[in-house]
Amino acid sequence: MSLTISLPSVLSRLTDGSRSLSASGNTVGEAVADVTRRFPSLAPRLVDDAGQPYPFVTFYLNDEDIRFSGGFTASVRDGDELTIVSAVAGG
Amino acid sequence: MTASLLAPTDQTDRPAAFSALSLVCENCGARFDPEPSAICLTCLGPLVPEYDPNRSLPSRAEIQSRPRSLWRYREWLPFDGTPTLSPDSGFTPLVEAPELARRLGVARLWVKNDAVSHPTLSFKDRVVSTAINAAHAFGLDVIACASTGNLANAVAAHAARAGKAAWIFIPHDLESAKVLATGVFAPKLVRVRGNYDDVNRLCAQVADNFGWGVVNVNLRAYYGEGSKTMAFEIIEQLGWRAPTAVVAPMAGGALATKLHRGFREFAGAGLFEQALPRLYGAQAAGCAPIVRLVERGSGRIEPEIPATIARSLAIGNPADGLTAARGIADTGGWAAAVSDADLVAGIRLLAETTGIFTETAGGVTTAAALHLAKTGRLGPTDEVVLCITGNGLKTLDPLVDALPPAPLIAPKLKEVAALVEAA
Numbered sequence: 001m002s003l004t005i006s007l008p009s010v011l012s013r014l015t016d017g018s019r020s021l022s023a024s025g026n027t028v029g030e031a032v033a034d035v036t037r038r039f040p041s042l043a044p045r046l047v048d049d050a051g052q053p054y055p056f057v058t059f060y061l062n063d064e065d066i067r068f069s070g071g072f073t074a075s076v077r078d079g080d081e082l083t084i085v086s087a088v089a090g091g
Numbered sequence: 092m093t094a095s096l097l098a099p100t101d102q103t104d105r106p107a108a109f110s111a112l113s114l115v116c117e118n119c120g121a122r123f124d125p126e127p128s129a130i131c132l133t134c135l136g137p138l139v140p141e142y143d144p145n146r147s148l149p150s151r152a153e154i155q156s157r158p159r160s161l162w163r164y165r166e167w168l169p170f171d172g173t174p175t176l177s178p179d180s181g182f183t184p185l186v187e188a189p190e191l192a193r194r195l196g197v198a199r200l201w202v203k204n205d206a207v208s209h210p211t212l213s214f215k216d217r218v219v220s221t222a223i224n225a226a227h228a229f230g231l232d233v234i235a236c237a238s239t240g241n242l243a244n245a246v247a248a249h250a251a252r253a254g255k256a257a258w259i260f261i262p263h264d265l266e267s268a269k270v271l272a273t274g275v276f277a278p279k280l281v282r283v284r285g286n287y288d289d290v291n292r293l294c295a296q297v298a299d300n301f302g303w304g305v306v307n308v309n310l311r312a313y314y315g316e317g318s319k320t321m322a323f324e325i326i327e328q329l330g331w332r333a334p335t336a337v338v339a340p341m342a343g344g345a346l347a348t349k350l351h352r353g354f355r356e357f358a359g360a361g362l363f364e365q366a367l368p369r370l371y372g373a374q375a376a377g378c379a380p381i382v383r384l385v386e387r388g389s390g391r392i393e394p395e396i397p398a399t400i401a402r403s404l405a406i407g408n409p410a411d412g413l414t415a416a417r418g419i420a421d422t423g424g425w426a427a428a429v430s431d432a433d434l435v436a437g438i439r440l441l442a443e444t445t446g447i448f449t450e451t452a453g454g455v456t457t458a459a460a461l462h463l464a465k466t467g468r469l470g471p472t473d474e475v476v477l478c479i480t481g482n483g484l485k486t487l488d489p490l491v492d493a494l495p496p497a498p499l500i501a502p503k504l505k506e507v508a509a510l511v512e513a514a
Binding site for chain 2: 065091
C-alpha cells in the first residue's frame, strides 16, 4: 500500500526539509519503518525504545488518532494520509 | 548552553520582555532562547519558562502593596518590566464556605472563585493575560486558540481590547452561551466538525503553517504560566499559608500542573512555610483519562472519546495529563471522576451552600470533593480549597430539567399564604 506522511515543521529538518513523504506498507508501523529507513535520524522521534509510537507526537490516519485503531498495527489502504502532529498542544 | 529554536540569537537580540528568561525542556533539559514555540528542538518535549535564579524577588509586603491583579506576582510570570496588555485580570475572591465544609466533614473550606474573573468569567483570563503579552512582545498581531469555550471567550475579549486579530476554533456543537459570548467580540470564529481533540490537532497544524500566536499551541509555554497565579493568590489570601488540600478540575491537565508549580515556587521563595497542599484532580467520568492514569499509578495517557456534558473538561487526549498526574502523586493527592448526574448535583450543592453559581466544570470539582470526602481522602482536619474555574450562566442547559418549576400564582396575598403554609 502507498500512503502519504505529513510531518510537522520541527521534524522536517530531519528529512532534508521535506514535510510530505511517500511511504509504503500494510500497517502504520510498516509505513513508519519505511520512512525511517530512508531518514534514520527521524526514527527516534517517531518510535520509542519499546517500538511504540514516540510519546511527544501523535499519529492520525485519515484524521483518526491511531491509538483508537491499534496503534502501529493499524491497517492502511492505498491513498491513505498519515499526519504526524506534536503532542504538546492544547488545554 | 542556550540555543535558539528558529535562528541564532544572543542576549542582546531578545525582546526586553524576556530578558531574564529561558525556555527549558521538561523532558531532556535542553535550554532555548525565548521564542514563540513550545516544543523542544531536540526531543519534541514541552518547553517551560525558566526564570533567572538571581532575579530580585519581592517580599510579602511588597506584593501586597501592588495593584490587585495577577501581575502583582510578575517575578514568577514570563515577562519582565511592565506588561502593556490585559492589566486587570486575576485576584478573584477566596470565599470561605462553612456550610459546604460541614457537608464534606472537613475543618474549613474555601472557594477560589474564578467564576467572577475579569473580563470573561473563567480562569482562562489568567492564561490569556500572559499569552497575549508574550504575543505582543514577539510582534505577533494575530492570536488564535483551540477551545472548549472559556478560552474562546477570553482570547476574543483580550484580543478585542488589545486591538489584535483573533482566530478562534471551537467544536461545532459547543454550548450556545459560549459561542455567543465569543462572537460578540467580533473575532474570526470557526466551528469545526469534530470534538475538541480534532480542533486541537487542527490548531497544531495552523500554528505550524500560519505564523500566528496560537495561545495553547506555540505560545503555551507563556500561556500556562498564568495558571500559577491561582496558587499564588490562594497562599496570599489565606494569610501567607497553605491549605492542606486543593481540588481542581482537569481538562488538558495544565491547571493542576501549574498549581503544583506555583505552590512549589512560592514555597521555594519562602512565602509560606507549611507543606505543599495535597493536590486532587477532578474529571467527568465520561472523559477521565488523567483520573485513570492516576488510578493505574504509572504508564501513559490512554486517550478517550469524550462523552460528558462537562464540555469544558472534554479533552480526551490531554497534553499535560502526565505532568498533572505526577504533581498529584508528588503531593500525596488523588483524583476522582464523577457522573454527569453527580456534577449537576455538585452545581446545586455549591450554589445552595455558598451562593456561587458555577458551570459544569465547577460541578465536577464540587462533586469530586464530596466523593473524596466520602472515601476518606479528605478528612476532618483538612483545610480545603476548591478551584471553581467558570461561571454557571454559560452552561444553563443541564439545569433546565434539574430544578423544580417555580409556582405560578395570581397577584393575591392569599395565594402567597397558601404557598407559605405548604412550604
